[in-house]
Structure formats: structure tokens, C-alpha cells
Amino acid sequence: MPNCCWRGCGEPVENDEARMTNDEGSTNARMTKGRAHTSRADSDFVIDSSFNASPARTIRHSSLSEGLIANAAQLAELLPLIERNARVAVDTEADSLHCYREKLCLLQVSLPEGDFLVDPLVENDLAPLADTLARKEIVLHGADYDLRLLRRALNFQPARLFDTVIAARLLGVREFSYAALVEKYFGIQLAKGSQKANWALRPLSPKMEEYARNDTHYLLPLAEKLAKQLIERDRFEWFQQSCERAIVLAAIDRERDAEKAWRIPGSGLIRGREAAILRALWHWRDREAERFDRPSFHVLRNDQLIETARAACRGETLQFRHFSERRARDFQATINSALSLKEEDWPETRKRRGERPTREMERAAETLRKRRDHAASELKIEPSFIAPRATIDAIAANGARAEQLLVAWQRQLIGL
Template identity: 45%
Template sequence: MISTSQQLQQFLDNCTKIDGQKICAIDTEADSLHRYKESLCLIQFTAGGECVLIDPLAIEDLSPLDHYLMDATVWMHGADYDMTMLKREFERLPKTVYDTQIGARLLGVKKFGLGNLVEHYFDIVLSKSSQKADWGKRPLSEKMIDYALNDVRYLLEMGDMIVAGLKEKGRYDWFTESCETAQSKVAERDDAKDEQWRISGSGKLDSYGLAFLRGLWNWRDKEAEAWDRPSFMVAPNRQLIEWSIALSEGRRVDLPNHFRSDRVKRYKEMLATIEAMPKEEWPARPVIKRRKRDREFDEKVDSLISTRNKTAEDLDIDGSLIASRAVIEMIAANEASPEDLLMNWQRQLLNL
């Protein structure tokens, strides 16, 4: 476990000297299942033949890692989450990030979780025993340490195998473009979204129901923050939708018996505020533009789907890698150009 900035700098200097180039693999662990505000709790890192754990909870200055990553080739698996964590920590991303999951899928591997790939390439079965562990606690158990190190132990060798397979099949350019696109999406994503309370299922609510949903969301958020627990531990999203429907229909919703009296009191105060709210302050339902479906549209969709499926079958890859149905329908409806929605290699396979 590297727990000081000096140790971190020394280790990274040695890695560069051993390899002569900067190639590493990274994974991260956070405490989103245990705290209100997610924190980066652990960084698993391998380079120069060594696997180590870096402790961001103990290290005041992680800038040596930031500087190292900026001109390194960084391998990850299912990189979206880990890139998001690095972006929050360093406010930027490494220039080159390769994702073993993307590469394996482009090779036609059907089961592409990290454990699946380690078993596929190395015939080793990894333990899943610490998947939901509290990574914010110290010290880490030996079981947690082994689990964490295994998240990066095989990535560099696996990456070499995947690259060799991609080059053999002539798909390496697809891989690099796909990784660059995934990286750009994370870099451009706005984490401070407005109206986060508009969760899945909110589309079925009328304006009055949306007013209750917004109130419930904000009440839950404050309760979770005061408790320092994830919001789903107060009430899951599904329950917020169910309560909003019931309340908008005039039905009474009582909180579970185990809720503390002060939490119930704040809940009732929130309901009273919503019930007294003027209609003009209720949230508006989003305006959904209905797509015009006609024979020409259907024929274009069918043609593109047919081309995609035939091509995917020939390549032995998942058709959604080439284009999802939603994207195909947007192109058929002229709602966006193929250049805006698809990568170069995807457009070529679809003859667009």
C-alpha cells in the first residue's frame, strides 16, 4: 500500500526506468454503496511488473500520479466509471485510455466482465467476495487486498492478447477509435446535471405527480446527507415513483415503521408544502416530439437493421456495437446525421 506522496513519486519513477515507456493499468474503488457523497477510496495500479495499491485517503498530494498518467498508455476494464473518478480527482483524463472490455467485444467475446475475461484468457476464476465491500475503511483485510490487486493484475497481458487478436482480424483501428470516443464522452459529460429528480419512470407522472416526486427527491437527499448514507438507503427510486403516483391520486402514503420520528416529521412538512403549492409552480411535463412513422421510414429502418445484423453475423460480434436500433431510427428519421451518431468504422460497415 502506497500511502505517501513521496512513496508514490519514487514508485512511479522506478516504473518508468524499468519499462522505458509508460504503460500501466488502473482500477478504482469508491464508497458509493456506503456514503452519501462518493469518494475515491483506492487506486489499483500496475506497471513495470509490479501491482500496488495507492491510498488516496492517506495521500494528500496525488499529483505525481496525475503527471505520470498524462503521457502514459493506460489500460482499464469497463473504463467509463474509472475515467469518471479520475476526472473528478484530477479534472482531466489521460491522453490514451484503452479498454479491455471494448477490445474483447470487438473480437466477439460474448461474456466480457473482468472475471469472464480473466477466465477466458488465463483459465483463472477470480473471487467476487469483496465486490460490495466498504473501501473507505482501514485497514483493508487480506481478502479485500487480493480482490483489489486482481482487478489490475491481468490487464496488461490481457491487453497485449486483445491487441494481437484485433490486429489479426483487422479491427485495431475500430478499437482505438472506440476508446477515443468513449474517453471524449466522459471528458465532455456534465456531472452537475439539472433536474436529477427526473428519474426513470417519471414520464408516467402528471405535473402534480412531478411536484411530489421533486419534493420527495429533495427530502430524501437531505435525509441521506444528514445520515451520511447513499440516498437509496432512505428510499429507492422505484419507491419514490410509487409514492408520487399514490400522492397525486389523493391516496395516503405512510413511511415505514422503522423511520425515526424526526424524519417522518420532515416528510409530512414536505407533503404539506407540495399540497399548498400553486399549480403554476408544478414542474412541467417534458414535451416529447412524436416521430413521424411512414412507409419510407419503416423501409429505411428495416434496411439498415438488415445490413447491421448481416454484418454483425459475418463478423461474429454483437449488432449493437455497430449501431443501436435507437440510433438507426434517428438516422432514418433524419433527426441527426450518421456523422454525428456513429464512428467512422460503424458508418463504413453500414455503407453510410
């Protein structure tokens, strides 16, 4: 990797929470002593000499930074700006709260030159943009959702990633939402009014545009501050490992299992005929939501499905005012059909996950937890960020899964 050279003006904010123990014999000292003088050389996070780390950057391309980039000419003007930068701040907006199957509705891009909003809903070829971004280091906050959305919409996968959530958690920051980090490092409180807006609507209101620009406006200077702290604490290599894993995991499709999808939160105690009704109602709701292109909770909330299933078994019928006559009729027909099922057609009772752990597994898990908790205490990071409980139990049951479930720095901290 190329040598790391810091030429930005942003200095990290020091705080007791993010400071780490470097005493001789501490977890961090043992793991980093051999590379204490090589961290900067090994890091390839380079801030361009022209980069202004202040969040109040001057926008020099007003023709692109006002309104949405919605045609080929504007896109052709944006691409060279991206090309000349090593890293790009990116965010996305979708319409998951307003339709059945979410879609990419807005792509925000921030560079030292300014903040830009790309409209993916117009008939415009975004393949050149995706290809250009794929060659850059992409700065995202909580990357998994955005990477999955971009992969579905643009077949996009970055070569390199800087996830500010991973960086903050590795520094022991407990409040790591984007708004919390912007306030912590820049003393600025961001407005939250457009979080649940319908981003498929056009034109976007000035308030929505401002919200969208702010979502990436602070990411580059924030990444600089976080990266500098990670390097100072000899955790940048750990950070890179976790970001590489995040890219891999986001590229794995999550297939919905129709036999499990209906087991919604709160349904754990549902059994027998109630489960049969709940299953039928869940699939009915899913069809209704798809038919009218609305999120499923617009038809019925999860708690209403569960309440309806229990009431039906008591011989009671619940009425919902927002149902049309046709929907109410189909709703009742679904319940009646489920009530008529024979017992052998009811869903199977959910079995316990896996076999009961042996004493040897329990001892192994306890040993791993103690190592994890000790390392977390010394490093002042959350134990679950090193290894969640379920992961520790899985490794205790089958040690061969450690490499699949944890990256190298996590395995090393718990002695694997």
C-alpha cells in the same frame, strides 16, 4: 505510428465465437483486403521484451507491493517503475454505495514488476503520478466510469487507452465482464466478495487488498491476448478509433438536470398530483442524503418514493420504521406541501421524444438496420455494438449526426 513487434509469451485463445469470416466478398474481407498486410505495421501495441504474459507474475518490489502506497517516499519509488513501462494497468475503487458524493478511495496500478495500491485519501500530492500516467497507454476495463472519477479527483486524462471491454466486444465475446474474461483466457475464477465494500475505510482488510490487486493483476496479459486477436482479425484500427472516442466522451461533464432527475425508473406512468408529490419527495430525499452524506437509497428507495406518491393521492400515509422523528415530520410536511399545489404548478406531462418519424425516416432506418445486422452477422459481433437502435433512428432523422454518434468503422459498416 511505430511498427508493432510481438514478444510476449501469451497466445490468444481461439474460439468459434471470436473467429471472423474472411471469405472473398464478406464484410470483413471487403473492408480489410486493402490493409491485410499493414495491420501489424500500423499497430503500436508493443509488448516489452521483459514482459511476462503469465498472470502469475513475480513481484520484485515487496516494499511497495505490501499494503498501501501512502507517503511521498513510496510514491517516489513507484514513479520510476511506471516511467520505464509503455503501458500501465489501472483501476479505481470508490465509495458510491456508502456516501452522497462518491470519491476516489483507491487507485490500483499493475506493471510487469507487480501490483500496487495507491491511497488517494491521505494528504499526498498525486499530481506527479497523474502526470506520469497521462504519458502512458492506460489499460482499463470499462473505462468510462474510471476515467470520469480520475478526471474529477486528479484532473487526469490519458493520451492513449486500451479498454478491454471494447476489445472483447469487437472480438464477438458475449460475456465480457472482467471476471468472465479472466476465467475465459486464464481459467481463473475471481472472488467477488468485496464488490460492495466501503473502500473509504482504513485499514483495508487483507481480503479487500487481494480483491483490489486482482482487479488489475490480469489486465496487462489480457490486453496482450486481446490485442493479438484484434490484429489477426484486422480489427485493431477499429479498436483504436473506439478507444479514442471513449477518451473524448469521458471528458464531457454530465450535468444533472434538476427538472428531469426526479423522473426515476418506474415513474413513466406518474401524472398530475402524483408527479408533483414524487418530484417534491425526490428533492427532499436528495437534501437528506447530502445532509448526512449517505447515498439516496439509504433514505428511501425509488420504488418507495413512487409508492408513497401514489398512496398520498389516495389519502393514505406510509410509515417507515427507520425514520427518526425529525425525518418523519419533514417527510410528511413535504407531502402536504406538494398536495397543496395548484394544478398549474404540477409537473408537465412528459412529451414524446421528437416528432413522429416520417415514412422516409422509417425507410432510412430500416435500411441502416439491415446493413448493420448483416455486418454483425458476418463479423459475429453484437448489432448494438455497431449502432444501437436509438442511434440509427437519430441518423435516419438527421444524417448529419452520423459523424457525431458513430466512429469511422461503425459508419463504414452501415454504409455511411
